[in-house]
Amino acid sequence: MKRNLIIATLVVFACSSVFLLSSCAKKQVVSEEKEITAPPKVVVKVEEEKPPAVEVAKEVKEEEEKVIKKAEEARVEKLKEVEIAKKKVAEEKVWEDRRGIRFEAEPVYFDFDKSFIRSEYRPVLREKAGFLKDNPNVRARIEGNCDERGTNEYNLALGERRSESAKNFLLSLGISPDRIETISYGEERPLAVGHNEDSWAQNRRDDFVIMKK
Amino acid sequence: MRKLKSTLVSKILCNTRAIFRILIWILVLWIGILVQTEGVEARLYIDITAPSMRRISIAIPDFKYLGNKSERPGLSSKLPGIISNDCDLSGYFRPLDKGSFIEGPNSGITRDSIRFKDWSVIGAELLLKGGYECIGQQLKVVVRLFDVFSGKQLYGKRALGSVDRARYLMHRLGNDIILTLTGHPGPFLTKMAFVGTSTGHKEIYISDYDGHNLKQITRYNTITLSPGWSPLGDRMIYTSFRSSSTVLFMHDVVKGLVNKISDRKGLNIAAAWKPNGKELALTLTISGNPDIFLIDITGKILKRLTKNWGIDVSPTFSPDGKRMAFVSNRSGSPQIYVLDLITNQIERLTFEGNYNTSPAWSKLDRIAFAGSSDGNLDIYTISPDGKDLHRVTQDQGNNEDPCWSPDGRYIAFSSNRTGGNYHIFIANANGQNQRQVTFFGRGDQLSPSWAQHSE
Known part of the structure; x- marks a missing residue:
């Protein structure tokens, strides 16, 4: 936006300077003509004197062209800059999107019957906090899940604690509490349906979902 | 129309019941001494307080x-089939195979x-004989129970009802027979609620105690859990998932009305009735942590019951409501x-095993629970x-979510x-005679709740 403003003012400046210069040249010509028209016979002289006038006009024109060229160069330069900036923004957006995808795709896993954040998942949560900081419009939902062992009711409570502990970690990194919602699905939404530790480990997790504003 | 019919039927039933009562009194007066003395004698047949029972x-x-x-010739085997299944499920009897009969x-x-x-x-100790007659939509049944060894009649009764209520009629007679032999009515006029997954969602179903008369009572297409019959068996509570939280509902099964009881932020789960039927305990997370609160049936919080850093969940009340x-x-x-x-004293009850959940307090003051020591529950x-x-x-897979029959003599899980x-x-309460009562082809049946028929 700022950049656009600068470009606009530059363009306006260039145009106005060209206009000013050209109008000055015209005035000069007119005043000479006035002087000349006083003695009507000096028409030839006038004609003779025309070349200097033309020369002046030439000079003016050259100067004018220089300015235009400069302005054009500036414009092209700016255009390039804008395009680069645009590209950069697009690249950043892709990067942010990628971060968004990672935000949602990387769960945090838990130990059996536990809800504390394992140390290896702290960097994951820090990255998620970073994403939330860079995208202040994004709200997130943390969904707590458990493996199938134990009762639905206990697991609902355990899942709630898991989602809360990830939320609290994000809050400790400065994320505002009203940007994070939690829900527990207990053992109701398993990712892996096997009845072994491999499956259970995948099901003891917090999922992260971006909620569009 | 149907209602009219049913009220008519019940009226007729009432009248006929009254007439029958008189008839039975006449019968009692007529063979009164016989029934009474045999009634006393009959109590010796089954001692249900014994730690282990021999099935008769x-x-x-x-x-x-x-x-x-x-x-309706089909009733000839259907009616005794119902009572035979009752006898089998009661755990007191071993019904003999019909193929062995030589009569x-x-x-x-x-x-x-x-x-x-x-x-x-052929080894029969008891013989149940019965006859029936159909008069239009009315069914007349007579059953007689004999001691095979002495040839004495222990029990005899006539009953009348509409044909489409034959199961109910037979369950009543079954209850009576158990009462005659044990001094306590049988559990056959009870009903079950449970979570079923046959639709691909978790919904609440109700049925008779034996799995018959199945009805799906919720169609929320989400996850609905923890059904709990009211002490009178007329209403049910359950928790259902909505978009952003769990919500506790109360479902009037008789009138078909559903009320939202608690939809506070976070969890509204694992609710249990107090035996007075006026209050509920449930787990909420409004304090930032799963704790148990006492609420009234409109959902108003009366008291916070637990205050602890950990998870507090799955409450169940003692029969007197004091614990x-x-x-x-x-x-x-x-x-x-x-x-x-x-x-307000709290004592730890379980020390064996590292995972003990789902307590259920019986009317006879026992607590059932699901525990794990070797991986399985x-x-x-x-x-x-x-x-x-x-x-x-x-050693029989996972066994979860125990609940008691209303009289505390049976466990469902x-x-x-x-x-x-x-x-x-x-x-049976002692674990004997484990019998499957739901036979859905598809999906799971979970979290039973058991109640008296409200009628």
């Missing part, structure tokens, strides 16, 4: 048609027309605790003072012992 073998042949021309077709259902030797020779058992992980793993609601019962731990299931899906099973 009973023969229940097809019922005879008593009218002139045979109507001829022309024998009657009165004492004089029965050759008891035909029954004693509450619940699950907490305050010691590091889920264990069962008992809270005295008068002194199994059902145990324990006295509320922590003594007398008893294992109900072993869900088990995947048949391989794959979970089904509801019932067993």
Whole structure:
């Protein structure tokens, strides 16, 4: 936006300077003509004197062209800059999107019957906090899940604690509490349906979902 | 129209019941001494307080048609089938295989027309004889119970009702027979609620105690959990998932009305009725942590019952409503605790195993729970003072969510012992006689709740 403003003012400046210069040249010509028209016979002289006038006009024109060229160069330069900036923004957006995808795709896993954040998942949560900081419009939902062992009711409570502990970690990194919602699905939404530790480990997790504003 | 019909039927039923009552009184006066003395004697047949019971073998042949021309011949085996299944599920009897019966077709259902030797020779100790007659939509049934060894009649009753309520009628007679033999009515006029997954969602279903008369009562297409019958069996509570939280609902099963009771932020789960039917305990997370609160049936918070850093969940009340058992992980793993609601003292109840959940407090003051020591969950019962731990299931898959029959003499639970899906099973309080009662082809049946029929 700022950049656009600068470009606009530059363009306006260039145009106005060209206009000013050209109008000055015209005035000069007119005043000479006035002087000349006083003695009507000096028409030839006038004609003779025309070349200097033309020369002046030439000079003016050259100067004018220089300015235009400069302005054009500036414009092209700016255009390039804008395009680069645009590209950069697009690249950043892709990067942010990628971060968004990672935000949602990387769960945090838990130990059996536990809800504390394992140390290896702290960097994951820090990255998620970073994403939330860079995208202040994004709200997130943390969904707590458990493996199938134990009762639905206990697991609902355990899942709630898991989602809360990830939320609290994000809050400790400065994320505002009203940007994070939690829900527990207990053992109701398993990712892996096997009845072994491999499956259970995948099901003891917090999922992260971006909620569009 | 249907209502009118049913009220008419019930009116007729009432009238006929009154007439029958008079008839029975006449019968009692007539053979009163016989019934009474045999009633006393009959109590010796089954001592249900014994730690282990021997099942009495009973023969229940097809019922005879008593009218002139045979109507609804299917009832001849259907009616004794219902009572035979009741006898089997009760755990007190071992119904004999019909294929072993040697009695001829022309024998009657009165004492004089029965050759008891035909029954004693195949090992029958008791003989239940019955006859029926259809008058339009009305069904008339007579049943008589005999001691095969002595040839004495222990019980005899006539009953009348509409044909489409035949199951109910037979359950009533079954209850009566149990009452005659044990001094306590049978559990056959009870009903079950449970979570079923056959639609791909978790919905609430209700059925008779034996799995018949199945009805799906919720169609929320989400996850609905923890059904709990009210003490009178007229209403049910359950928790259902909505977009951003769990919500506790109360469902008036008679009127078909559903009320939202609690939809506070976070969890609104694991609700349990107080025996007075006026208050509920449930787990909320409004304090930032799963704690148990007491609410009234409109959802208003009356009291916070637990205050602890850990998870407190799955409350269940003692029959007098003065104590509450619940699950907490305050010691590091889920264990069962008992809270005295008068002194506010909390005592840990379970110490064996590292995972004990789902307490259910019976009317006879036992606490059933699901515990894990070897990976699988199994059902145990324990006295509320922590003594007398008893294992109900072993080496048969996972066994979860125990609940008690209204009289406290039976346990229901869900088990995947048949391989794959979970089904509801019932067993005697001591764990004997475990029987499957739900047979859905698809999906699981979980979290049973057991109540008296409200009618």
